[in-house]
Amino acid sequence: MPELPEVETIVRGLRTVLPGHTIVSVRLGKTDFIEEPLALAELLPGRRIETVERLGKFIRLQLNAGSAAKSPDRPINLLVHLGMTGWLGVRRPEDPVAPHTHVFFELEDGRELRYTDIRRFGQMRMVAGDQIDAFRDSLGQEPLEISAGEFHKRLAGRRARIKALLLDQRVFRGIGNIYADESLWQARIHPARLAARLHSTELGRLRQAIRRVLQHAIADRGSSIATFVDAEGQPGEYQQRHRAYGREGKPCFRCGAKIRRAIVAGRSSYFCPHCQTAPRRARASGKAEARV
DNA sequence: AGCTCTTCCTGAAAGC
DNA sequence: TGCTTTCAGGAAGAGC
Structure with missing residues (x-):
């Protein structure tokens, strides 16, 4: 994709x-x-x-x-x-x-x-x-070009879930389901967290994680899931480096806990339930993990 | 404002 | 075995 x-x-x-x-x-x-x-x-x-x-x-x-x-x-x-x-x-x-x-x-x-x-x-x-x-x-800003200040400004006060905002092309342009999950795993942020509730250290971590994940994925010529091949017809390699996406039930590369899948922002979302702490309300009601 | 549901489409995979 | 159902998802639109 x-x-x-x-x-x-x-x-x-x-x-x-x-x-x-x-x-x-x-x-x-x-x-x-x-x-x-x-x-x-x-x-x-x-x-x-x-x-x-x-x-x-x-x-x-x-x-x-x-x-x-x-x-x-x-x-x-x-x-x-x-x-x-x-x-x-x-x-x-x-x-x-x-x-x-x-x-x-x-x-x-x-x-x-x-x-x-x-x-x-x-x-x-x-x-x-x-x-x-x-x-x-x-369209939103290019995630590889955005400054820390602009990144914070784009998300500050937004009451939507961070995953939904990462996927919204009017906020940032180019991030999709795979790289949203990979970046959130890297930044240790649960996809269902509300953007307005993220601390500035978390936002800084997230921006850096997005940059790192996208740059590495570009270096690997993208992720080939199912059908993707480049303009010459060659598959990418980055799917071998996925830490969250598509890894339901497999051990987290950081802590060994089993990666979970839940629907967040209407999309399959993969995350580590130990490293990426669920927001309070989702934890209390079990909502983040309810729809599997 | 933001969430959920629906639609578009095909092929792979799961279910019966 | 072979058919039917489900699922995946980027984006846009409806309705709440």
């Missing part, structure tokens, strides 16, 4: 092979995950890919103004969200087409940029060149 490290891995791969190349045609399969498929197929041909960038979990392809004959004389951004099972990469036309490949961008050198997505939870949309700042502002 692509979160920040997986998307970063894909982006780094694409960055070495896409910039400078021009889209000559677009072929579409199923389009229910594309905002305006007809406009996409019409407006992209003739445009050159200038840069490839990650914005949270979105991949941004910055496209030039293109040939005036075919398209409005304005730069466009193609935004791709990989959802749960999305993949974006470059192949040659003779390479076998993976099942559930729904978009082909034919490039001027004959290669194809392909989008594959089994469950089609991904998204594809265009954003005008002058709207990209507004789009970026609609």
